[in-house]
Amino acid sequence: MRRGIAGIAGSRIAGAERVKCRRRPISIEPRGVALARRLRGRRIEEVGRLGKRVVLRIDSGDRLIFEPRMTGLVLVADPPTREHLRFRLDLSDGPIPHVWYWDRRGLGSVRLLTARQFAEQLGEGKLGPDALALSADGLRQRLAQSRRAIKVALLDQRAVAGVGNLYASEILHLARVHPAKRCDLLTVTQWQAIHSRMIEVLELAIRHEGSTLSDGTYRNALNQSGGYQNHHRVYDRAGRPCQSCGLAAIVRVVQAQRATFYCPTCQTKRPRP
DNA sequence: CATATGTCCTGAGAGC
DNA sequence: TGCTCTCAGGACATAT
Numbered sequence: 001m002r003r004g005i006a007g008i009a010g011s012r013i014a015g016a017e018r019v020k021c022r023r024r025p026i027s028i029e030p031r032g033v034a035l036a037r038r039l040r041g042r043r044i045e046e047v048g049r050l051g052k053r054v055v056l057r058i059d060s061g062d063r064l065i066f067e068p069r070m071t072g073l074v075l076v077a078d079p080p081t082r083e084h085l086r087f088r089l090d091l092s093d094g095p096i097p098h099v100w101y102w103d104r105r106g107l108g109s110v111r112l113l114t115a116r117q118f119a120e121q122l123g124e125g126k127l128g129p130d131a132l133a134l135s136a137d138g139l140r141q142r143l144a145q146s147r148r149a150i151k152v153a154l155l156d157q158r159a160v161a162g163v164g165n166l167y168a169s170e171i172l173h174l175a176r177v178h179p180a181k182r183c184d185l186l187t188v189t190q191w192q193a194i195h196s197r198m199i200e201v202l203e204l205a206i207r208h209e210g211s212t213l214s215d216g217t218y219r220n221a222l223n224q225s226g227g228y229q230n231h232h233r234v235y236d237r238a239g240r241p242c243q244s245c246g247l248a249a250i251v252r253v254v255q256a257q258r259a260t261f262y263c264p265t266c267q268t269k270r271p272r273p
Numbered sequence: 274c275a276t277a278t279g280t281c282c283t284g285a286g287a288g289c
Numbered sequence: 290t291g292c293t294c295t296c297a298g299g300a301c302a303t304a305t
Contacts, residue, residue, distance in 0.1 A: 024281095026282095052299075067299085068299085069282095069298080070282085070297075070298055070299050071283080071284095071297095084283090104282090104283060104284075105283045105297095105299095106281090106282055106283075107281070107282055107299060108299080146275080146276090148275090152276095152277095155298095155299095164299075165297090165298055165299085166298090213297085214285090217284095256277075257277095257278075259296095
């Protein structure tokens with residue numbers, strides 16, 4: 001998403017508007033005219049990303065945060081439907097005239113934060129370091145004391161930001177670690193494997209522009225499908241043969257109300273002989 | 274404090 | 290066919 005709108009860096013904001021929508025309104029802050037007033041005429045200095053959020057740094061020092069959660073899209077092209085459009089940014093002095101925020105289920109948000117709000121809400125202690133900027137030792141030090149299952153802990157955005165449910169299963173499969181293994185019982189070697197696979201999976205998923213699942217929701221900024229779903233080894237593959245060992249069938253379990261997929265042969269809970 | 278569970282949302286798909 | 294029910298998983302609120 002970030003890469004899809006990276007070209008708006010340097011552009012000026014001509015307007016910002018909530019799109020009238022029949023659905024229950026999503027969270028767009030600040031409410032009222034303050035949002036447009038604080039954005040109009042400003043320049044976008046940087047198009048960044050923090051964990052799962054797209055962050056526009058504005059020359060006022062404010063930051064505009066797109067948080068798409070499950071079904072939000074940040075778009076440059078025409079949206080999948082008109083009825084779920086939520087927000088529009090009008091731009092000048094650049095190659096891209098409009099950025100849209102679209103959200104079918106409406107769990108996401110668009111928020112303009114002051115520098116202070118940004119530090120308070122997304123700074124240290126709130127959001128952890130981005131997964132791609134965290135060392136293996138850093139990852140281990142942030143999680144190794146926890147008694148939680150590793151799969152559940154990887155989804156804790158205060159520990160490490162950017163790993164979602166689908167990717168947590170893929171990471172642990174490639175690292176050959178059982179998803180229910182307690183963090184405090186993992187070896188240093190296992191932490192290193194989890195870390196290197198985390199980087200590998202996320203970088204590859206980004207290169208392939210994300211995973212468009214069977215519901216077809218996820219689209220890139222040009223309203224095109226992602227490609228990483230074709231690389232999934234375990235996610236949504238319950239009952240199908242493991243592509244890593246060719247022996248066992250992929251298993252689906254539920255941890256913390258989330259689906260987890262793994263191979264019982266490749267990812268044993270006991271240490272390997 | 275750490276960890277676990279409940280909540281919100283919409284549309285697809287299953288089952289009858 | 291048309292209805293009801295379940296499920297998907299982001300982050301945060303509340304409970305243990």
